[in-house]
Amino acid sequence: MPKPLVFFLLLSVSSIFSKTSDGSKAFASNCPSHVCGGVIISYPFWLTSNTTSNQYCGYPGFNLSCSNEENTIINLGGDSYYVKNISYTDNTLTLVDVAVTANPTCPRRLHNVTIQTLPLSYNRRDLNLSFYFNCNVSVWYPEALPNPIECLSSSVKDSFVFVNGTEPAWPLDHWYDFCEEKVVVTVMDSEIGANNSLIEGFGGAMNEGFVLDWRQAPSCGPCEASMGLCGFDYANEDFLCFCSDGSIRTNDTCKGAGGEIVRRRLRGPSLS
Ligand SMILES: *[C@@H]1O[C@H](CO)[C@@H](O)[C@H](O)[C@H]1NC(C)=O
Ligand SMILES: *[C@@H]1O[C@H](CO)[C@@H](O)[C@H](O)[C@H]1NC(C)=O
Ligand SMILES: *[C@@H]1O[C@H](CO)[C@@H](O)[C@H](O)[C@H]1NC(C)=O
Ligand SMILES: *[C@@H]1O[C@H](CO)[C@@H](O)[C@H](O)[C@H]1NC(C)=O
Ligand SMILES: *[C@@H]1O[C@H](CO)[C@@H](O)[C@H](O)[C@H]1NC(C)=O
Ligand SMILES: *[C@@H]1O[C@H](CO)[C@@H](O)[C@H](O)[C@H]1NC(C)=O
Numbered sequence: 001m002p003k004p005l006v007f008f009l010l011l012s013v014s015s016i017f018s019k020t021s022d023g024s025k026a027f028a029s030n031c032p033s034h035v036c037g038g039v040i041i042s043y044p045f046w047l048t049s050n051t052t053s054n055q056y057c058g059y060p061g062f063n064l065s066c067s068n069e070e071n072t073i074i075n076l077g078g079d080s081y082y083v084k085n086i087s088y089t090d091n092t093l094t095l096v097d098v099a100v101t102a103n104p105t106c107p108r109r110l111h112n113v114t115i116q117t118l119p120l121s122y123n124r125r126d127l128n129l130s131f132y133f134n135c136n137v138s139v140w141y142p143e144a145l146p147n148p149i150e151c152l153s154s155s156v157k158d159s160f161v162f163v164n165g166t167e168p169a170w171p172l173d174h175w176y177d178f179c180e181e182k183v184v185v186t187v188m189d190s191e192i193g194a195n196n197s198l199i200e201g202f203g204g205a206m207n208e209g210f211v212l213d214w215r216q217a218p219s220c221g222p223c224e225a226s227m228g229l230c231g232f233d234y235a236n237e238d239f240l241c242f243c244s245d246g247s248i249r250t251n252d253t254c255k256g257a258g259g260e261i262v263r264r265r266l267r268g269p270s271l272s
């Protein structure tokens with residue numbers, strides 16, 4: 001093949017390529033990624049930012065904040081969790097309760113993990129620990145229960161931890177009625193030894209966090225199937241589909257001509 005022809009072919013291939021990559025650039029500028037402390041925040045996750053734009057790419061509730069360009073945080077049921085890792089291939093999130101890190105060896109102010117209606121579920125590797133706080137059972141049958149967690153107990157009230165479901169069959173029904181609070185926290189089962197290292201080990205396990213699987217938001221299927229990315233207009237409470245041609249539609253799909261096309265080019269979450 002003569003050289004000019006090869007050159008010509010290369011040129012036309014690259015101009016086709018750059019045309020499509022213009023399209024994806026427009027796409028990317030609407031839905032930019034962000035790296036925070038080594039965690040890549042990318043669709044369907046998005047960065048909560050203080051811009052005036054109320055329109056975001058990503059799933060509702062999958063907004064993350066970035067504190068000091070160091071810590072990525074997600075909010076679940078009003079509680080904050082550090083996001084240690086997001087896998088976009090395994091669709092997993094590794095989370096550590098922010099409250100745990102305030103007191104790593106003896107975490108306090110624990111709360112139940114709440115995933116509500118978000119498209120999240122527990123990973124196979126998770127294990128639930130049940131904490132019973134401030135129980136006055138010592139008055140009754142102290143010897144039938146395991147050792148209390150010293151750092152969370154006082155002379156009159158004891159706190160206990162169990163792998164959920166292994167609480168002792170107690171001669172006195174509902175001994176936990178004598179506890180002020182029960183909280184179930186999730187850890188990775190690999191962090192809990194076979195022997196009773198739970199009292200010493202629960203803090204360490206909680207610092208390693210737990211894994212959630214994330215999946216496609218149900219409302220987002222048609223948009224993603226048409227190569228779009230889902231978003232939301234918080235001001236108008238409209239579902240949005242960011243299409244690869246640069247348009248943003250209130251329809252649930254990029255296919256066909258239907259749907260109001262939002263002409264305004266949006267910046268998306270800034271700080272990218
Ligand atoms: C966002 O808030 C931070 C401080 O909270 C401020 O420094 C920054 O300028 C704000 N950015 C925008 C785009 O308003
Ligand atoms: C996500 O958005 C909600 C609602 O706007 C807000 O209350 C929450 O603090 C945000 N989460 C994070 C981690 O920024
Ligand atoms: C993040 O999770 C993925 C999948 O589980 C794993 O391969 C990767 O090593 C993790 N990265 C970090 C920094 O933990
Ligand atoms: C842990 O508790 C959650 C509910 O809080 C439940 O959905 C999950 O299946 C439990 N995991 C295990 C291993 O018991
Ligand atoms: C805890 O264990 C009990 C008994 O096995 C089970 O019924 C309950 O669903 C478990 N709860 C969680 C949150 O895992
Ligand atoms: C133990 O606690 C329960 C519930 O918190 C309370 O009803 C009960 O009076 C307490 N008993 C003693 C002996 O303190």
Ligand SMILES: *[C@@H]1O[C@H](CO)[C@@H](O)[C@H](O)[C@H]1NC(C)=O
Pocket residue numbers: 111112181182183184
């Ligand atoms: C936490 O969840 C358990 C059941 O999984 C429930 O019994 C307990 O009351 C909950 N605790 C709080 C503080 O909501």
Ligand SMILES: *[C@@H]1O[C@H](CO)[C@@H](O)[C@H](O)[C@H]1NC(C)=O
Pocket residue numbers: 193194195
């Ligand atoms: C548990 O303790 C036994 C005896 O002390 C020991 O042989 C075994 O290796 C321990 N298992 C684990 C998982 O630590």
Ligand SMILES: CC(=O)N[C@H]1CO[C@H](CO)[C@@H](O)[C@@H]1O
Pocket residue numbers: 251252253256258259260
């Ligand atoms: C596929 C689809 O949902 N199409 C809808 C797009 O929006 C118009 C009106 O805005 C509807 O008539 C279409 O059914």
